Amino acid sequence: FPTFAYAYFAGAMVHTARGDLTAAASVLDAGLDAGAGTRRFPANGLHWLRGLVHYALGDITAARAAFDHELAQDQQGLYSLEY
Numbered sequence: 772f773p774t775f776a777y778a779y780f781a782g783a784m785v786h787t788a789r790g791d792l793t794a795a796a797s798v799l800d801a802g803l804d805a806g807a808g809t810r811r812f813p814a815n816g817l818h819w820l821r822g823l824v825h826y827a828l829g830d831i832t833a834a835r836a837a838f839d840h841e842l843a844q845d846q847q848g849l850y851s852l853e854y
Contacts, residue, residue, distance in 0.1 A: 776807035776814035783820055796824045815844065819854040 779802025808814030822837030
């Protein structure tokens with residue numbers, strides 16, 4: 772189900788918990804490239820988590836861009852205010 776954004780988020784969290792930030796980044800990028808998210812299940816949090824991965828890898832500029840992208844998203848829908 773390529774548009775179910777939370778599947779990418781959860782997969783990236785598993786990789787993050789295992790300390791494999793490169794794999795986490797790949798999963799998040801795949802979700803963002805697939806256009807994950809629907810009106811019912813929006814892609815809230817994907818850019819936020821991608822920003823955290825960038826930050827953990829030392830890329831502050833990319834982290835800031837990902838966080839800004841998350842903040843620019845529609846603040847309505849499932850989990851929107853959490854990120």
